[in-house]
Amino acid sequence: xxxxxxxxxxxxxxxxxxxxxxxxxxxxxxxxxxxxxxxxxxxxxxxxxxxxxxxxxxxxxxxxxxxxxxxxxxxxxxxxxxxxxxxxxxxxxxxxxxxxxxxxxxxxxxxxxxxxxxxxxxxxxxxxxxxxxxxxxxxxxxxxxxxxxxxxxxxxxxxxxxxxxxxxxxxxxxxxxxxxxxxxxxxxxxxxxxxxxxxxxxxxxxxxxxxxxxxxxxxxxxxxxxxxxxxxxxxxxxxxxxxxxxxxxxxxxxxxxxxxxxxxxxxxxxxxxxxxxxxxxxxxxx
Amino acid sequence: xxxxxxxxxxxxxxxxxxxxxxxxxxxxxxxxxxxxxxxxxxxxxxxxxxxxxxxxxxxxxxxxxxxxxxxxxxxxxxxxxxxxxxxxxxxxxxxxxxxxxxxxxxxxxxxxxxxxxxxxxxxxxxxxxxxxxxxxxxxxxxxxxxxxxxxxxxxxxxxxxxxxxxxxxxxxxxxxxxxxxxxxxxxxxxxxxxxxxxxxxxxxxxxxxxxxxxxxxxxxxxxxxxxxxxxxxxxxxxxxxxxxxxxxxxxxxxxxxxxxxxxxxxxxxxxxxxxxxxxxxxxxxx
Numbered sequence: 001x002x003x004x005x006x007x008x009x010x011x012x013x014x015x016x017x018x019x020x021x022x023x024x025x026x027x028x029x030x031x032x033x034x035x036x037x038x039x040x041x042x043x044x045x046x047x048x049x050x051x052x053x054x055x056x057x058x059x060x061x062x063x064x065x066x067x068x069x070x071x072x073x074x075x076x077x078x079x080x081x082x083x084x085x086x087x088x089x090x091x092x093x094x095x096x097x098x099x100x101x102x103x104x105x106x107x108x109x110x111x112x113x114x115x116x117x118x119x120x121x122x123x124x125x126x127x128x129x130x131x132x133x134x135x136x137x138x139x140x141x142x143x144x145x146x147x148x149x150x151x152x153x154x155x156x157x158x159x160x161x162x163x164x165x166x167x168x169x170x171x172x173x174x175x176x177x178x179x180x181x182x183x184x185x186x187x188x189x190x191x192x193x194x195x196x197x198x199x200x201x202x203x204x205x206x207x208x209x210x211x212x213x214x215x216x217x218x219x220x221x222x223x224x225x226x227x228x229x230x231x232x233x234x235x236x237x238x239x240x241x242x243x244x245x246x247x248x249x250x251x252x253x254x255x256x257x258x259x260x261x262x263x264x265x266x267x268x269x270x271x272x273x274x275x276x277x278x279x280x281x282x283x284x285x286x
Numbered sequence: 287x288x289x290x291x292x293x294x295x296x297x298x299x300x301x302x303x304x305x306x307x308x309x310x311x312x313x314x315x316x317x318x319x320x321x322x323x324x325x326x327x328x329x330x331x332x333x334x335x336x337x338x339x340x341x342x343x344x345x346x347x348x349x350x351x352x353x354x355x356x357x358x359x360x361x362x363x364x365x366x367x368x369x370x371x372x373x374x375x376x377x378x379x380x381x382x383x384x385x386x387x388x389x390x391x392x393x394x395x396x397x398x399x400x401x402x403x404x405x406x407x408x409x410x411x412x413x414x415x416x417x418x419x420x421x422x423x424x425x426x427x428x429x430x431x432x433x434x435x436x437x438x439x440x441x442x443x444x445x446x447x448x449x450x451x452x453x454x455x456x457x458x459x460x461x462x463x464x465x466x467x468x469x470x471x472x473x474x475x476x477x478x479x480x481x482x483x484x485x486x487x488x489x490x491x492x493x494x495x496x497x498x499x500x501x502x503x504x505x506x507x508x509x510x511x512x513x514x515x516x517x518x519x520x521x522x523x524x525x526x527x528x529x530x531x532x533x534x535x536x537x538x539x540x541x542x543x544x545x546x547x548x549x550x551x552x553x554x555x556x557x558x559x560x561x562x563x564x565x566x567x568x569x570x571x572x
Contacts, residue, residue: 071387077450094450095450098454099458103516116513116514164363166382169380173515228443228446228459
């Protein structure tokens with residue numbers, strides 16, 4: 001199933017995407033919908049009944065960030081084995097992790113507005129959304145706790161990211177990590193068998209990786225994270241980006257005002273975000 | 287004023303600490319109370335009326351983490367100038383920042399249970415609690431947005447912290463950062479004029495720093511953070527720890543099962559947390 005958070009008729013709805021449009025689910029968004037422990041059977045029932053008279057008005061429907069209210073957004077750094085090996089590095093023993101906030105997320109079609117950096121870079125990623133509360137989970141339990149998959153771009157302010165050893169401040173600008181356009185449940189997709197993760201700038205491909213080359217599988221990542229913190233329905237885990245980021249180019253390339261960023265995972269969909277540079281604050285000094 | 291979140295009679299209350307005990311405030315905890323834009327005048331009125339017949343039963347009152355539901359907990363690394371200089375390092379141009387979650391926080395008297403690390407270390411810190419929503423704030427605006435100050439211990443799992451370049455995973459274990467015992471409003475305390483930050487293990491002092499030696503003042507930190515993300519009432523900013531952590535000792539010293547960790551800032555209060563090592567999972571491997 002493809003689940004979404006949709007704005008239509010001035011309201012937001014959790015919804016099920018079908019060929020004819022969107023069938024509403026009983027919640028305002030997927031963050032809320034996933035709190036119901038019966039979310040999967042509720043969605044399955046709505047799909048089976050498929051009451052076309054209940055379809056949301058498609059013409060005016062706009063896809064939003066499917067999960068607007070995660071308590072935790074946890075991201076993995078280096079995770080594509082082919083890219084790490086081609087850079088001459090050793091495969092890591094442990095996942096490199098950092099955090100974002102719900103405020104960091106953005107809608108699949110929204111503008112990415114940079115107010116304090118001209119070093120805006122792309123990082124196409126597969127995002128995992130949690131569907132069941134887990135603590136100290138085995139990989140098998142972690143797999144069962146995944147609600148589904150969506151697309152993310154961990155847009156990064158490289159100057160801020162490199163100001164100190166901790167990447168967080170370059171990765172946590174409000175409204176800079178688009179997520180969506182839909183959440184695809186685990187029966188339809190398996191990252192282990194290989195999903196293409198693609199990034200394009202103004203239509204030109206800059207990144208293409210395959211999730212079958214993950215150092216840490218989605219299940220391994222979630223199991224590992226759950227050793228130190230509880231994950232709950234609606235929480236989001238970003239799985240790392242393949243090679244081809246702007247910072248790695250010679251010379252480094254960053255996004256320009258007006259650039260269109262496309263982030264695609266076939267089988268899920270494409271994020272289309274226009275970049276706006278609105279840097280109006282001087283670089284802070286002492 | 288000294289504000290608190292108190293458990294009494296099987297319920298939790300936001301409360302005002304007075305000599306005779308606790309006067310209830312109209313919310314279940316301070317995270318909720320601070321959402322009311324009139325929180326300061328409401329608390330002032332309760333204090334002025336000082337109805338002793340409304341006092342919570344003190345005998346059974348237990349102080350909890352004052353702000354249990356922050357959407358953001360943001361921490362600063364190296365921030366005590368004297369300690370940085372004595373280590374022969376240069377003062378940083380930018381604050382080193384990383385994140386925790388609400389789940390990371392713990393009550394002022396709770397046990398700190400380590401389930402996956404035997405390298406448990408202390409970091410006594412002043413914590414700042416936000417009282418007004420701010421974005422892109424000047425230092426003056428940041429100062430005005432502070433609700434008050436409390437005590438924290440950024441208890442860190444050094445082995446996990448050092449597994450990768452990003453500290454996050456060693457700093458985000460559930461229930462390992464005690465906060466409290468009360469929130470002291472800004473009219474009573476000024477970190478710029480100097481607060482002592484003290485840590486003791488089994489009664490022996492291991493850390494003592496003074497907030498007058500901050501590289502980045504509380505206002506500067508909050509102004510800086512607000513350049514990239516909105517801060518809201520109840521959000522928490524940890525301001526860094528002075529010298530004297532266990533990792534810096536020769537040989538390194540970590541907390542043992544049963545150790546009592548005391549974290550004190552005179553004028554605010556003391557956290558007393560017993561450490562429990564319950565490491566029952568093998569170190570993960572591939």
